[in-house]
Amino acid sequence: MGKLVQVKNVFKSFGDVHAVNGVSLDIQEGQFYSLLGPSGCGKTTLLRLIAGFEKPTSGQVFIDNISMDGIEPNLRPTNMVFQNYAIFPHLNVEENVAYGLRNKREKRSDQNKLVDEALELVGLSGLNKRSANALSGGQKQRVALARALILKPKVLLLDEPLSALDKKLREQMQSELRHLQRAVGITFILVTHDQYEALTMSDRVAVMFDGKVAQEASPRDLYELPNSQKVASFIGEMTFIKGEIIGENKNLQVQSEIFGKINIEKSRVFGQSSKKMVLGIRPEKIAIVPKTSRSKDLISGKIIDVSYFGETTNYKVSCGTTETLTISSQNSVGQLSYSVGEEIQLKADMNNIIAFSI
Protein backbone atom coordinates (compact mmCIF):
# COMPACT_ATOMS: atom_id res chain seq x y z
CA MET A 1 0.00 0.00 0.00
CA GLY A 2 1.60 3.18 -1.12
CA LYS A 3 0.54 6.52 -2.45
CA LEU A 4 -0.87 5.78 -5.87
CA VAL A 5 -2.29 9.14 -6.88
CA GLN A 6 -0.72 12.35 -5.67
CA VAL A 7 -2.19 15.73 -6.42
CA LYS A 8 0.36 18.41 -5.61
CA ASN A 9 -0.81 21.99 -5.17
CA VAL A 10 -2.96 21.94 -8.29
CA PHE A 11 -4.67 25.05 -9.63
CA LYS A 12 -6.99 25.17 -12.61
CA SER A 13 -8.64 28.32 -13.93
CA PHE A 14 -11.07 28.78 -16.78
CA GLY A 15 -10.72 32.46 -17.55
CA ASP A 16 -11.64 34.25 -14.32
CA VAL A 17 -13.12 31.16 -12.72
CA HIS A 18 -10.79 29.31 -10.37
CA ALA A 19 -12.32 25.85 -10.56
CA VAL A 20 -9.56 24.14 -8.60
CA ASN A 21 -7.80 26.48 -6.24
CA GLY A 22 -4.76 24.82 -4.72
CA VAL A 23 -5.56 21.19 -4.00
CA SER A 24 -3.13 18.62 -2.61
CA LEU A 25 -4.22 15.03 -2.03
CA ASP A 26 -2.61 11.65 -1.48
CA ILE A 27 -4.68 8.67 -2.49
CA GLN A 28 -3.52 5.27 -1.29
CA GLU A 29 -3.45 2.22 -3.51
CA GLY A 30 -6.59 0.08 -3.28
CA GLN A 31 -8.69 2.80 -1.66
CA PHE A 32 -12.23 3.77 -2.44
CA TYR A 33 -11.78 7.52 -2.40
CA SER A 34 -14.57 10.08 -2.81
CA LEU A 35 -14.49 13.72 -3.82
CA LEU A 36 -17.60 15.19 -2.24
CA GLY A 37 -19.00 18.67 -2.63
CA PRO A 38 -21.84 20.79 -3.93
CA SER A 39 -22.07 21.40 -7.68
CA GLY A 40 -19.49 23.86 -8.91
CA CYS A 41 -17.00 23.06 -6.13
CA GLY A 42 -14.38 21.82 -8.61
CA LYS A 43 -14.62 18.08 -7.86
CA THR A 44 -15.34 17.08 -11.45
CA THR A 45 -12.58 19.36 -12.73
CA LEU A 46 -10.17 17.69 -10.31
CA LEU A 47 -11.22 14.28 -11.61
CA ARG A 48 -10.73 15.44 -15.19
CA LEU A 49 -7.29 16.76 -14.27
CA ILE A 50 -6.37 13.28 -13.02
CA ALA A 51 -7.83 11.70 -16.19
CA GLY A 52 -5.92 14.19 -18.36
CA PHE A 53 -8.89 15.90 -20.03
CA GLU A 54 -7.81 19.16 -18.41
CA LYS A 55 -4.30 20.50 -17.96
CA PRO A 56 -3.50 22.12 -14.60
CA THR A 57 -2.81 25.86 -14.68
CA SER A 58 -0.12 25.05 -12.12
CA GLY A 59 0.76 22.12 -9.93
CA GLN A 60 1.21 18.47 -10.79
CA VAL A 61 -0.55 15.13 -10.72
CA PHE A 62 1.50 11.98 -10.07
CA ILE A 63 0.26 8.45 -10.63
CA ASP A 64 2.53 5.70 -9.31
CA ASN A 65 5.23 8.33 -8.73
CA ILE A 66 5.25 9.33 -12.39
CA SER A 67 4.40 12.92 -13.26
CA MET A 68 1.40 13.09 -15.59
CA ASP A 69 2.58 16.41 -17.07
CA GLY A 70 2.10 16.32 -20.83
CA ILE A 71 0.74 12.78 -20.80
CA GLU A 72 -2.43 12.53 -22.89
CA PRO A 73 -5.55 10.77 -21.53
CA ASN A 74 -5.06 7.80 -23.85
CA LEU A 75 -1.63 7.10 -22.35
CA ARG A 76 -2.60 7.42 -18.67
CA PRO A 77 -3.16 4.38 -16.44
CA THR A 78 -6.64 5.66 -15.62
CA ASN A 79 -10.06 4.84 -16.97
CA MET A 80 -13.25 6.75 -16.42
CA VAL A 81 -16.94 6.04 -16.02
CA PHE A 82 -18.72 9.11 -17.36
CA GLN A 83 -21.75 10.75 -15.82
CA ASN A 84 -23.90 10.00 -18.87
CA TYR A 85 -21.97 6.70 -19.39
CA ALA A 86 -20.85 7.71 -22.91
CA ILE A 87 -21.73 4.33 -24.36
CA PHE A 88 -20.86 4.29 -28.07
CA PRO A 89 -24.31 4.21 -29.69
CA HIS A 90 -23.18 2.60 -32.95
CA LEU A 91 -21.55 -0.39 -31.24
CA ASN A 92 -23.15 -3.29 -29.38
CA VAL A 93 -22.37 -4.28 -25.78
CA GLU A 94 -19.48 -6.56 -26.74
CA GLU A 95 -17.91 -4.00 -29.08
CA ASN A 96 -18.24 -1.31 -26.43
CA VAL A 97 -16.57 -3.46 -23.79
CA ALA A 98 -13.78 -4.59 -26.15
CA TYR A 99 -13.19 -1.05 -27.45
CA GLY A 100 -9.98 -0.38 -25.53
CA LEU A 101 -8.54 -3.88 -26.08
CA ARG A 102 -7.82 -3.03 -29.71
CA ASN A 103 -4.90 -0.88 -28.61
CA LYS A 104 -3.52 -3.54 -26.31
CA ARG A 105 -2.94 -5.93 -29.23
CA GLU A 106 -4.56 -8.87 -27.51
CA LYS A 107 -5.34 -11.97 -29.53
CA ARG A 108 -8.92 -12.28 -30.78
CA SER A 109 -9.70 -15.37 -28.72
CA ASP A 110 -8.20 -13.78 -25.60
CA GLN A 111 -10.30 -10.68 -26.24
CA ASN A 112 -13.50 -12.69 -26.30
CA LYS A 113 -12.57 -14.39 -23.06
CA LEU A 114 -11.78 -11.05 -21.40
CA VAL A 115 -15.07 -9.56 -22.61
CA ASP A 116 -17.04 -12.49 -21.21
CA GLU A 117 -15.22 -12.19 -17.88
CA ALA A 118 -15.83 -8.44 -17.70
CA LEU A 119 -19.52 -8.85 -18.50
CA GLU A 120 -19.82 -11.54 -15.85
CA LEU A 121 -18.13 -9.25 -13.33
CA VAL A 122 -20.78 -6.56 -13.82
CA GLY A 123 -23.66 -9.02 -14.12
CA LEU A 124 -24.38 -8.66 -17.84
CA SER A 125 -23.47 -12.17 -19.03
CA GLY A 126 -25.11 -13.13 -22.29
CA LEU A 127 -25.91 -9.59 -23.42
CA ASN A 128 -22.85 -9.51 -25.72
CA LYS A 129 -24.79 -8.73 -28.89
CA ARG A 130 -27.37 -6.34 -27.38
CA SER A 131 -27.44 -2.97 -29.14
CA ALA A 132 -26.31 0.00 -27.07
CA ASN A 133 -29.60 1.80 -27.66
CA ALA A 134 -31.59 -1.10 -26.22
CA LEU A 135 -29.92 -0.82 -22.79
CA SER A 136 -31.56 0.58 -19.67
CA GLY A 137 -29.78 3.20 -17.56
CA GLY A 138 -28.51 0.62 -15.08
CA GLN A 139 -27.25 -1.62 -17.87
CA LYS A 140 -25.43 1.26 -19.56
CA GLN A 141 -23.79 1.96 -16.24
CA ARG A 142 -22.59 -1.66 -16.06
CA VAL A 143 -21.31 -1.61 -19.65
CA ALA A 144 -19.38 1.57 -18.86
CA LEU A 145 -17.86 -0.17 -15.82
CA ALA A 146 -16.97 -3.32 -17.76
CA ARG A 147 -15.47 -1.26 -20.57
CA ALA A 148 -13.17 0.52 -18.13
CA LEU A 149 -12.32 -2.40 -15.84
CA ILE A 150 -11.40 -4.75 -18.70
CA LEU A 151 -8.30 -2.59 -19.27
CA LYS A 152 -7.17 -3.18 -15.67
CA PRO A 153 -6.43 0.47 -14.94
CA LYS A 154 -4.43 1.51 -11.90
CA VAL A 155 -7.17 3.99 -11.07
CA LEU A 156 -10.85 3.94 -11.98
CA LEU A 157 -12.42 7.40 -12.06
CA LEU A 158 -16.17 7.66 -11.57
CA ASP A 159 -17.89 10.96 -12.37
CA GLU A 160 -21.24 11.00 -10.51
CA PRO A 161 -22.00 7.59 -11.98
CA LEU A 162 -25.18 7.01 -9.99
CA SER A 163 -26.86 10.39 -10.23
CA ALA A 164 -28.97 9.45 -13.25
CA LEU A 165 -30.43 6.32 -11.65
CA ASP A 166 -33.61 6.13 -9.59
CA LYS A 167 -33.33 5.75 -5.81
CA LYS A 168 -33.74 1.96 -5.54
CA LEU A 169 -31.32 1.20 -8.35
CA ARG A 170 -28.88 3.78 -7.00
CA GLU A 171 -28.77 2.09 -3.60
CA GLN A 172 -28.30 -1.29 -5.23
CA MET A 173 -25.47 0.02 -7.42
CA GLN A 174 -23.82 1.66 -4.42
CA SER A 175 -23.39 -1.66 -2.67
CA GLU A 176 -22.46 -3.41 -5.94
CA LEU A 177 -19.78 -0.83 -6.69
CA ARG A 178 -18.36 -1.27 -3.21
CA HIS A 179 -18.23 -5.05 -3.62
CA LEU A 180 -16.77 -4.70 -7.09
CA GLN A 181 -14.03 -2.44 -5.80
CA ARG A 182 -13.10 -4.94 -3.08
CA ALA A 183 -13.18 -7.80 -5.60
CA VAL A 184 -10.90 -6.19 -8.20
CA GLY A 185 -8.73 -4.27 -5.72
CA ILE A 186 -8.41 -1.31 -8.10
CA THR A 187 -8.25 2.20 -6.63
CA PHE A 188 -11.58 3.97 -7.22
CA ILE A 189 -11.97 7.74 -7.19
CA LEU A 190 -15.63 8.72 -7.04
CA VAL A 191 -17.03 12.18 -7.60
CA THR A 192 -20.37 12.76 -5.92
CA HIS A 193 -22.55 15.48 -4.43
CA ASP A 194 -24.48 12.95 -2.34
CA GLN A 195 -23.03 12.83 1.19
CA TYR A 196 -24.68 9.51 2.07
CA GLU A 197 -23.21 7.95 -1.06
CA ALA A 198 -19.77 9.19 -0.08
CA LEU A 199 -20.12 8.07 3.55
CA THR A 200 -21.43 4.58 2.81
CA MET A 201 -19.08 3.71 -0.05
CA SER A 202 -15.72 5.26 0.70
CA ASP A 203 -12.60 4.50 2.70
CA ARG A 204 -11.73 8.18 2.61
CA VAL A 205 -13.57 11.31 1.61
CA ALA A 206 -12.32 14.74 0.58
CA VAL A 207 -14.94 17.45 1.02
CA MET A 208 -14.50 20.32 -1.43
CA PHE A 209 -15.87 23.85 -1.40
CA ASP A 210 -14.99 26.60 -3.87
CA GLY A 211 -12.11 24.71 -5.47
CA LYS A 212 -10.44 23.83 -2.19
CA VAL A 213 -10.39 20.74 0.00
CA ALA A 214 -12.16 21.70 3.24
CA GLN A 215 -11.54 18.39 5.01
CA GLU A 216 -10.06 15.02 4.14
CA ALA A 217 -10.90 12.16 6.48
CA SER A 218 -12.53 8.76 6.91
CA PRO A 219 -16.34 8.82 6.66
CA ARG A 220 -16.66 8.34 10.45
CA ASP A 221 -14.31 11.18 11.31
CA LEU A 222 -15.94 13.40 8.74
CA TYR A 223 -19.30 12.93 10.40
CA GLU A 224 -18.19 12.86 14.03
CA LEU A 225 -15.42 15.46 13.81
CA PRO A 226 -16.19 17.92 11.04
CA ASN A 227 -13.53 20.63 11.08
CA SER A 228 -15.80 23.54 10.18
CA GLN A 229 -19.42 24.59 10.38
CA LYS A 230 -19.62 24.38 6.61
CA VAL A 231 -18.49 20.74 6.46
CA ALA A 232 -20.70 19.90 9.46
CA SER A 233 -23.84 21.25 7.83
CA PHE A 234 -23.00 19.80 4.39
CA ILE A 235 -22.67 16.30 5.83
CA GLY A 236 -25.81 15.55 7.74
CA GLU A 237 -27.42 18.03 10.11
CA MET A 238 -25.96 19.93 13.03
CA THR A 239 -27.39 22.44 15.50
CA PHE A 240 -25.23 25.46 16.23
CA ILE A 241 -25.52 27.56 19.38
CA LYS A 242 -23.49 30.42 20.81
CA GLY A 243 -20.88 29.81 23.48
CA GLU A 244 -18.23 31.74 25.36
CA ILE A 245 -14.84 30.53 26.61
CA ILE A 246 -14.52 30.92 30.34
CA GLY A 247 -11.40 28.89 31.01
CA GLU A 248 -8.73 26.66 29.53
CA ASN A 249 -6.57 23.88 30.91
CA LYS A 250 -6.21 20.56 29.10
CA ASN A 251 -9.81 21.03 28.04
CA LEU A 252 -11.69 24.11 27.05
CA GLN A 253 -14.37 25.38 29.41
CA VAL A 254 -17.25 26.89 27.55
CA GLN A 255 -20.34 28.61 28.91
CA SER A 256 -23.55 28.53 26.91
CA GLU A 257 -27.15 29.32 27.73
CA ILE A 258 -28.55 25.93 26.84
CA PHE A 259 -25.78 23.56 27.95
CA GLY A 260 -24.50 25.61 30.86
CA LYS A 261 -20.82 25.19 31.70
CA ILE A 262 -19.18 22.33 29.81
CA ASN A 263 -15.71 20.93 29.10
CA ILE A 264 -14.67 20.32 25.51
CA GLU A 265 -11.60 18.26 24.60
CA LYS A 266 -8.96 20.17 22.62
CA SER A 267 -9.28 17.59 19.79
CA ARG A 268 -12.88 18.74 19.37
CA VAL A 269 -12.04 22.41 18.99
CA PHE A 270 -11.54 23.71 15.47
CA GLY A 271 -10.21 27.00 14.25
CA GLN A 272 -8.55 29.82 16.18
CA SER A 273 -9.86 29.85 19.72
CA SER A 274 -11.31 33.22 20.51
CA LYS A 275 -13.60 34.41 23.28
CA LYS A 276 -16.75 33.63 21.40
CA MET A 277 -17.25 30.16 19.93
CA VAL A 278 -19.98 28.25 18.11
CA LEU A 279 -20.96 24.92 19.63
CA GLY A 280 -22.29 22.18 17.36
CA ILE A 281 -24.15 19.02 18.16
CA ARG A 282 -25.69 16.36 15.90
CA PRO A 283 -29.48 15.92 16.30
CA GLU A 284 -29.18 12.23 17.27
CA LYS A 285 -26.78 13.02 20.13
CA ILE A 286 -29.67 14.56 22.08
CA ALA A 287 -32.33 12.33 23.57
CA ILE A 288 -35.78 13.11 24.92
CA VAL A 289 -36.00 11.72 28.47
CA PRO A 290 -39.12 10.97 30.52
CA LYS A 291 -40.40 13.77 32.82
CA THR A 292 -39.82 11.47 35.79
CA SER A 293 -36.09 11.25 35.12
CA ARG A 294 -33.93 12.68 37.92
CA SER A 295 -30.68 12.69 35.93
CA LYS A 296 -28.67 15.90 36.19
CA ASP A 297 -27.86 18.37 33.39
CA LEU A 298 -31.33 18.07 31.91
CA ILE A 299 -32.48 20.72 29.48
CA SER A 300 -36.13 21.59 29.43
CA GLY A 301 -37.86 22.94 26.38
CA LYS A 302 -40.98 23.17 24.31
CA ILE A 303 -41.53 21.48 20.94
CA ILE A 304 -42.14 24.04 18.21
CA ASP A 305 -41.95 21.81 15.09
CA VAL A 306 -42.21 18.11 14.25
CA SER A 307 -41.03 16.46 11.00
CA TYR A 308 -41.80 12.80 10.52
CA PHE A 309 -39.35 10.80 8.33
CA GLY A 310 -40.57 7.24 8.86
CA GLU A 311 -37.71 5.61 10.73
CA THR A 312 -36.91 8.84 12.56
CA THR A 313 -38.77 11.93 13.74
CA ASN A 314 -37.10 15.34 13.95
CA TYR A 315 -38.19 17.80 16.66
CA LYS A 316 -37.32 21.46 16.85
CA VAL A 317 -37.23 22.46 20.50
CA SER A 318 -37.18 25.97 21.94
CA CYS A 319 -35.15 26.05 25.17
CA GLY A 320 -36.37 29.27 26.71
CA THR A 321 -33.80 31.38 24.91
CA THR A 322 -33.61 32.69 21.38
CA GLU A 323 -31.93 29.45 20.37
CA THR A 324 -33.52 26.17 19.30
CA LEU A 325 -32.18 22.61 19.27
CA THR A 326 -32.89 20.01 16.61
CA ILE A 327 -33.37 16.49 17.89
CA SER A 328 -33.57 13.35 15.83
CA SER A 329 -35.36 10.49 17.54
CA GLN A 330 -35.44 6.88 16.29
CA ASN A 331 -38.99 5.61 15.99
CA SER A 332 -38.02 2.27 17.51
CA VAL A 333 -40.11 0.02 19.77
CA GLY A 334 -41.45 1.83 22.83
CA GLN A 335 -40.39 5.27 21.69
CA LEU A 336 -43.02 7.85 22.54
CA SER A 337 -44.01 10.44 20.03
CA TYR A 338 -44.55 14.07 20.94
CA SER A 339 -46.48 16.89 19.36
CA VAL A 340 -46.03 20.61 18.92
CA GLY A 341 -46.45 22.60 22.14
CA GLU A 342 -45.45 19.79 24.52
CA GLU A 343 -43.02 20.56 27.30
CA ILE A 344 -40.20 17.97 27.34
CA GLN A 345 -36.87 17.25 28.98
CA LEU A 346 -33.69 16.64 26.99
CA LYS A 347 -30.37 15.01 27.73
CA ALA A 348 -27.50 15.99 25.45
CA ASP A 349 -24.34 13.89 25.10
CA MET A 350 -21.88 16.60 26.13
CA ASN A 351 -18.90 14.52 24.92
CA ASN A 352 -20.17 14.90 21.36
CA ILE A 353 -20.20 18.66 21.31
CA ILE A 354 -17.77 20.33 18.92
CA ALA A 355 -16.55 23.90 19.18
CA PHE A 356 -15.86 26.02 16.12
CA SER A 357 -14.35 29.45 16.01
CA ILE A 358 -16.65 32.10 14.59
Add this chain to the structure above:
Amino acid sequence: MNRSNKYLKTFAITYLIFLYAPALLLPIFSFNSSQIIAFPLSGFTTGWFKALLYQETLHEALKNSLIVAASSSIFATILGILASRAASRYYFPGKQFSLTFILAPLVLPEIIVGVSLLIVLIQLGLPLNLWSVVLGHTLLIMPFSILIMNSAFNNLDISLEEASLDLGETPLGTFRRIILPLVYPGIMASLLLGFTLSLDEFIIAFFLTGTETTLPVYIWSLFRFPKQLPATMALGTILIFVSLILLSLGEYFRRRAAKTQTSVL
Protein backbone atom coordinates in the same frame (compact mmCIF):
# COMPACT_ATOMS: atom_id res chain seq x y z
CA MET B 1 -60.64 26.21 -37.72
CA ASN B 2 -62.11 23.92 -40.38
CA ARG B 3 -62.57 26.80 -42.74
CA SER B 4 -58.99 28.00 -42.52
CA ASN B 5 -57.88 24.39 -42.95
CA LYS B 6 -59.74 24.27 -46.25
CA TYR B 7 -58.06 27.44 -47.50
CA LEU B 8 -54.72 26.11 -46.43
CA LYS B 9 -55.33 22.92 -48.34
CA THR B 10 -56.32 24.78 -51.49
CA PHE B 11 -53.24 26.94 -51.17
CA ALA B 12 -50.97 23.93 -50.73
CA ILE B 13 -52.41 22.16 -53.76
CA THR B 14 -52.17 25.27 -55.96
CA TYR B 15 -48.61 25.74 -54.80
CA LEU B 16 -47.65 22.18 -55.67
CA ILE B 17 -49.25 22.48 -59.12
CA PHE B 18 -47.33 25.67 -59.85
CA LEU B 19 -44.15 24.04 -58.66
CA TYR B 20 -44.37 20.74 -60.46
CA ALA B 21 -46.69 21.19 -63.49
CA PRO B 22 -43.92 22.62 -65.71
CA ALA B 23 -41.63 19.78 -64.71
CA LEU B 24 -44.39 17.29 -65.54
CA LEU B 25 -44.45 18.59 -69.12
CA LEU B 26 -40.94 17.23 -69.60
CA PRO B 27 -41.76 13.53 -69.26
CA ILE B 28 -44.98 14.01 -71.22
CA PHE B 29 -43.28 15.54 -74.27
CA SER B 30 -40.24 13.30 -74.05
CA PHE B 31 -42.50 10.36 -74.89
CA ASN B 32 -44.40 12.29 -77.60
CA SER B 33 -43.58 11.23 -81.15
CA SER B 34 -43.88 14.76 -82.64
CA GLN B 35 -40.88 17.07 -82.94
CA ILE B 36 -43.06 20.05 -82.12
CA ILE B 37 -43.55 20.74 -78.44
CA ALA B 38 -47.30 21.41 -78.36
CA PHE B 39 -50.61 19.80 -77.54
CA PRO B 40 -52.36 17.73 -78.73
CA LEU B 41 -49.93 14.82 -78.32
CA SER B 42 -49.37 12.86 -81.49
CA GLY B 43 -48.24 9.43 -80.30
CA PHE B 44 -46.03 7.44 -77.96
CA THR B 45 -42.33 6.88 -78.64
CA THR B 46 -39.17 6.03 -76.72
CA GLY B 47 -37.17 7.18 -79.74
CA TRP B 48 -35.93 10.37 -78.13
CA PHE B 49 -34.37 8.42 -75.28
CA LYS B 50 -32.71 6.07 -77.78
CA ALA B 51 -31.36 9.06 -79.71
CA LEU B 52 -29.56 10.17 -76.56
CA LEU B 53 -27.46 7.02 -76.72
CA TYR B 54 -25.81 8.15 -79.95
CA GLN B 55 -24.91 11.75 -79.09
CA GLU B 56 -21.24 11.73 -78.28
CA THR B 57 -21.06 15.40 -77.26
CA LEU B 58 -23.81 14.64 -74.76
CA HIS B 59 -21.84 11.75 -73.31
CA GLU B 60 -18.82 14.00 -73.04
CA ALA B 61 -20.90 16.66 -71.23
CA LEU B 62 -22.39 14.03 -68.93
CA LYS B 63 -18.92 12.75 -68.07
CA ASN B 64 -17.77 16.32 -67.34
CA SER B 65 -20.81 16.95 -65.18
CA LEU B 66 -20.24 13.77 -63.19
CA ILE B 67 -16.57 14.68 -62.62
CA VAL B 68 -17.51 18.19 -61.52
CA ALA B 69 -20.39 17.04 -59.30
CA ALA B 70 -18.36 14.29 -57.65
CA SER B 71 -15.27 16.45 -57.07
CA SER B 72 -17.06 19.55 -55.86
CA SER B 73 -19.39 17.63 -53.52
CA ILE B 74 -16.40 15.80 -52.03
CA PHE B 75 -14.36 19.01 -51.62
CA ALA B 76 -17.31 20.91 -50.15
CA THR B 77 -18.08 18.07 -47.73
CA ILE B 78 -14.46 17.88 -46.54
CA LEU B 79 -14.44 21.65 -46.00
CA GLY B 80 -17.84 21.34 -44.32
CA ILE B 81 -16.53 18.67 -41.94
CA LEU B 82 -13.50 20.77 -41.02
CA ALA B 83 -15.49 23.98 -40.54
CA SER B 84 -18.22 22.35 -38.44
CA ARG B 85 -15.70 20.46 -36.36
CA ALA B 86 -13.90 23.72 -35.63
CA ALA B 87 -17.16 25.49 -34.88
CA SER B 88 -18.47 22.81 -32.54
CA ARG B 89 -15.29 22.10 -30.57
CA TYR B 90 -13.04 25.12 -30.52
CA TYR B 91 -13.29 28.72 -29.47
CA PHE B 92 -11.42 31.30 -31.47
CA PRO B 93 -11.77 35.03 -31.95
CA GLY B 94 -14.19 36.01 -34.70
CA LYS B 95 -15.82 32.57 -34.73
CA GLN B 96 -19.39 33.84 -35.05
CA PHE B 97 -18.33 36.34 -37.69
CA SER B 98 -16.54 33.80 -39.86
CA LEU B 99 -19.41 31.32 -39.49
CA THR B 100 -21.86 33.90 -40.76
CA PHE B 101 -19.63 34.88 -43.66
CA ILE B 102 -18.90 31.32 -44.65
CA LEU B 103 -22.64 30.96 -45.36
CA ALA B 104 -22.74 34.08 -47.57
CA PRO B 105 -22.75 32.20 -50.91
CA LEU B 106 -26.24 31.00 -49.92
CA VAL B 107 -27.65 34.48 -50.38
CA LEU B 108 -25.38 35.91 -53.07
CA PRO B 109 -26.91 35.83 -56.56
CA GLU B 110 -25.16 33.10 -58.54
CA ILE B 111 -24.57 35.42 -61.44
CA ILE B 112 -22.55 37.74 -59.18
CA VAL B 113 -20.53 34.80 -57.86
CA GLY B 114 -19.99 33.58 -61.42
CA VAL B 115 -18.82 36.93 -62.78
CA SER B 116 -16.57 37.65 -59.78
CA LEU B 117 -14.95 34.24 -59.97
CA LEU B 118 -14.39 34.69 -63.69
CA ILE B 119 -12.67 38.04 -63.09
CA VAL B 120 -10.51 36.58 -60.32
CA LEU B 121 -9.47 33.57 -62.41
CA ILE B 122 -8.63 35.73 -65.41
CA GLN B 123 -6.67 38.19 -63.24
CA LEU B 124 -4.72 35.29 -61.78
CA GLY B 125 -4.11 34.01 -65.29
CA LEU B 126 -5.62 30.63 -64.53
CA PRO B 127 -7.09 28.66 -67.43
CA LEU B 128 -10.82 28.04 -67.60
CA ASN B 129 -11.48 24.31 -67.53
CA LEU B 130 -13.43 21.74 -65.55
CA TRP B 131 -11.42 22.53 -62.43
CA SER B 132 -12.48 26.16 -62.47
CA VAL B 133 -16.08 24.91 -62.51
CA VAL B 134 -15.26 22.54 -59.63
CA LEU B 135 -13.91 25.55 -57.73
CA GLY B 136 -17.08 27.57 -58.35
CA HIS B 137 -19.35 24.69 -57.43
CA THR B 138 -17.39 23.91 -54.27
CA LEU B 139 -17.97 27.49 -53.21
CA LEU B 140 -21.65 27.18 -54.01
CA ILE B 141 -22.17 23.86 -52.22
CA MET B 142 -20.01 24.55 -49.16
CA PRO B 143 -22.67 26.49 -47.18
CA PHE B 144 -25.09 23.57 -47.54
CA SER B 145 -22.40 21.11 -46.47
CA ILE B 146 -21.54 23.25 -43.47
CA LEU B 147 -25.18 23.51 -42.42
CA ILE B 148 -25.67 19.75 -42.67
CA MET B 149 -22.37 18.86 -40.98
CA ASN B 150 -22.95 21.46 -38.28
CA SER B 151 -26.10 19.75 -37.12
CA ALA B 152 -24.32 16.38 -37.24
CA PHE B 153 -21.39 17.62 -35.14
CA ASN B 154 -23.48 19.65 -32.72
CA ASN B 155 -25.47 16.55 -31.84
CA LEU B 156 -22.30 14.58 -31.19
CA ASP B 157 -21.77 14.17 -27.45
CA ILE B 158 -18.24 15.26 -26.56
CA SER B 159 -18.01 12.67 -23.80
CA LEU B 160 -18.04 9.94 -26.48
CA GLU B 161 -14.76 11.32 -27.81
CA GLU B 162 -13.35 11.63 -24.33
CA ALA B 163 -14.42 8.08 -23.53
CA SER B 164 -12.59 6.84 -26.61
CA LEU B 165 -9.40 8.72 -25.67
CA ASP B 166 -9.79 7.50 -22.11
CA LEU B 167 -9.94 3.90 -23.32
CA GLY B 168 -6.53 4.34 -24.92
CA GLU B 169 -7.46 5.28 -28.49
CA THR B 170 -5.41 7.99 -30.24
CA PRO B 171 -7.12 11.20 -31.44
CA LEU B 172 -6.88 9.98 -35.03
CA GLY B 173 -8.25 6.56 -34.11
CA THR B 174 -11.07 8.28 -32.22
CA PHE B 175 -11.95 10.25 -35.33
CA ARG B 176 -12.04 7.06 -37.41
CA ARG B 177 -13.78 4.74 -34.92
CA ILE B 178 -16.20 7.11 -33.18
CA ILE B 179 -16.67 10.45 -34.91
CA LEU B 180 -16.82 9.32 -38.54
CA PRO B 181 -19.31 6.48 -37.98
CA LEU B 182 -21.56 8.81 -35.99
CA VAL B 183 -21.52 11.71 -38.48
CA TYR B 184 -21.48 9.36 -41.49
CA PRO B 185 -25.19 9.87 -42.28
CA GLY B 186 -24.53 13.62 -42.31
CA ILE B 187 -21.61 13.12 -44.67
CA MET B 188 -23.77 11.06 -47.04
CA ALA B 189 -26.52 13.69 -46.94
CA SER B 190 -23.99 16.42 -47.70
CA LEU B 191 -22.41 14.46 -50.57
CA LEU B 192 -25.76 13.64 -52.18
CA LEU B 193 -27.18 17.14 -51.86
CA GLY B 194 -23.91 18.65 -53.14
CA PHE B 195 -23.84 16.26 -56.06
CA THR B 196 -27.42 17.18 -57.01
CA LEU B 197 -26.80 20.91 -56.70
CA SER B 198 -23.69 20.74 -58.86
CA LEU B 199 -25.31 18.48 -61.46
CA ASP B 200 -28.14 21.00 -62.03
CA GLU B 201 -26.13 24.19 -61.73
CA PHE B 202 -26.01 26.33 -64.86
CA ILE B 203 -24.94 29.94 -64.28
CA ILE B 204 -21.58 29.42 -62.59
CA ALA B 205 -20.76 26.54 -64.91
CA PHE B 206 -21.67 28.75 -67.90
CA PHE B 207 -19.25 31.48 -66.81
CA LEU B 208 -16.37 29.30 -65.73
CA THR B 209 -16.46 26.51 -68.24
CA GLY B 210 -13.86 26.49 -70.99
CA THR B 211 -14.25 24.17 -73.94
CA GLU B 212 -15.45 21.29 -71.77
CA THR B 213 -19.12 21.92 -71.09
CA THR B 214 -21.20 20.45 -68.31
CA LEU B 215 -24.60 18.92 -68.93
CA PRO B 216 -26.79 22.00 -68.18
CA VAL B 217 -24.55 24.19 -70.35
CA TYR B 218 -24.76 21.59 -73.12
CA ILE B 219 -28.55 21.48 -72.84
CA TRP B 220 -28.71 25.25 -73.09
CA SER B 221 -26.61 25.13 -76.26
CA LEU B 222 -29.05 22.63 -77.75
CA PHE B 223 -31.89 25.17 -77.71
CA ARG B 224 -30.47 26.65 -80.89
CA PHE B 225 -31.48 23.46 -82.70
CA PRO B 226 -35.28 22.97 -82.53
CA LYS B 227 -34.91 19.46 -83.93
CA GLN B 228 -33.07 18.46 -80.80
CA LEU B 229 -35.75 19.75 -78.47
CA PRO B 230 -37.62 16.48 -77.79
CA ALA B 231 -34.31 14.70 -77.07
CA THR B 232 -33.47 17.51 -74.66
CA MET B 233 -36.81 16.92 -73.00
CA ALA B 234 -35.90 13.24 -72.64
CA LEU B 235 -32.56 14.21 -71.12
CA GLY B 236 -34.35 16.61 -68.75
CA THR B 237 -36.72 13.83 -67.69
CA ILE B 238 -33.79 11.60 -66.79
CA LEU B 239 -32.10 14.44 -64.88
CA ILE B 240 -35.24 15.17 -62.88
CA PHE B 241 -35.57 11.55 -61.81
CA VAL B 242 -31.89 11.20 -60.97
CA SER B 243 -32.07 14.40 -58.90
CA LEU B 244 -35.20 13.23 -57.10
CA ILE B 245 -33.57 9.92 -56.22
CA LEU B 246 -30.40 11.61 -54.99
CA LEU B 247 -32.37 14.13 -52.94
CA SER B 248 -34.54 11.44 -51.35
CA LEU B 249 -31.45 9.43 -50.48
CA GLY B 250 -29.85 12.56 -49.04
CA GLU B 251 -32.96 13.30 -46.98
CA TYR B 252 -33.03 9.68 -45.77
CA PHE B 253 -29.45 9.99 -44.51
CA ARG B 254 -30.10 13.40 -43.01
CA ARG B 255 -33.02 12.02 -40.98
CA ARG B 256 -31.02 8.97 -39.99
CA ALA B 257 -28.29 11.32 -38.79
CA ALA B 258 -30.81 13.13 -36.61
CA LYS B 259 -32.21 9.82 -35.33
CA THR B 260 -28.98 8.02 -34.39
CA GLN B 261 -27.79 11.10 -32.60
CA THR B 262 -30.86 11.71 -30.53
CA SER B 263 -30.94 8.11 -29.35
CA VAL B 264 -27.46 8.40 -27.89
CA LEU B 265 -28.79 9.24 -24.47
